[in-house]
Amino acid sequence: NFMLTQPHSVSESPGKTVTISCTRSSGSIASNYVQWYQQRPGSAPTTVIYEDNQRPSGVPDRFSGSIDSSSNSASLTISGLKTEDEADYYCQSYDSSNWVFGGGTKLTVL
Amino acid sequence: EVQLVQSGAEVKKPGESLKISCKGSGYSFTSYWIGWVRQMPGKGLEWMGIIYPGDSDTRYSPSFQGQVTISADKSISTAYLQWSSLKASDTAMYYCARRSSGWTPYFDYWGQGTLVTVSS
Numbered sequence: 001n002f003m004l005t006q007p008h009s010v011s012e013s014p015g016k017t018v019t020i021s022c023t024r025s026s027g028s029i030a031s032n033y034v035q036w037y038q039q040r041p042g043s044a045p046t047t048v049i050y051e052d053n054q055r056p057s058g059v060p061d062r063f064s065g066s067i068d069s070s071s072n073s074a075s076l077t078i079s080g081l082k083t084e085d086e087a088d089y090y091c092q093s094y095d096s097s098n099w100v101f102g103g104g105t106k107l108t109v110l
Numbered sequence: 111e112v113q114l115v116q117s118g119a120e121v122k123k124p125g126e127s128l129k130i131s132c133k134g135s136g137y138s139f140t141s142y143w144i145g146w147v148r149q150m151p152g153k154g155l156e157w158m159g160i161i162y163p164g165d166s167d168t169r170y171s172p173s174f175q176g177q178v179t180i181s182a183d184k185s186i187s188t189a190y191l192q193w194s195s196l197k198a199s200d201t202a203m204y205y206c207a208r209r210s211s212g213w214t215p216y217f218d219y220w221g222q223g224t225l226v227t228v229s230s
Contacts, residue, residue, distance in 0.1 A: 001172075035216040037155070044205055044220040045147075045155065051214050090155050094215050097169050099145070099157035 004102035011108040022091030023073040034074035040087045112136040114221035129192035132206030139187035140164040143209035150202045
């Protein structure tokens with residue numbers, strides 16, 4: 001099995017752009033799609049990116065995803081930050097029949 | 111509208127049994143896998159396992175195999191997560207979520223969560 005490692009926290013000002021990384025410990029990041037979930041305080045998670053870079057309907061295009069094989073990592077980028085983006089963000093991938101979540105990143109918009 | 115509605119919060123003592131539920135509506139319940147995710151207090155998300163209500167095919171995370179039982183009753187569009195003997199370390203929020211229909215396994219809809227507190 002592999003692990004997905006995320007920074008514990010990031011912070012940025014409203015209107016700016018922030019990128020959250022998710023590094024796969026073993027195996028290629030490109031071998032299985034990566035998803036990103038947003039969890040606001042006191043709420044259930046919601047999907048903001050699936051299949052590396054696809055946005056579900058209703059998710060603003062300020063959210064984008066990518067992968068980088070050279071660093072074996074995926075990234076979630078949020079542009080034009082709003083205070084409502086303050087939340088925990090989790091990456092997720094899979095291997096055979098096992099799903100793996102990253103440890104989560106707390107985004108503070110200040 | 112797709113909805114997953116979970117049963118209410120539970121307070122139990124160590125050693126007691128528990129079964130929590132997740133009722134799906136607004137879609138064909140038997141055609142989508144339903145998964146369970148644990149979130150311990152102040153911690154991240156952990157995938158526990160998943161069930162296909164159409165034929166009750168069930169897969170468990172190695173971390174939760176033997177610790178919990180996942181089941182479903184397709185006649186009432188409800189999935190379940192149960193414990194036979196709770197421990198204090200089972201205290202957590204538990205979410206059910208629907209697996210997307212495509213080839214890529216991810217959750218596209220989530221329940222509101224069920225808080226389980228185990229304390230003597």
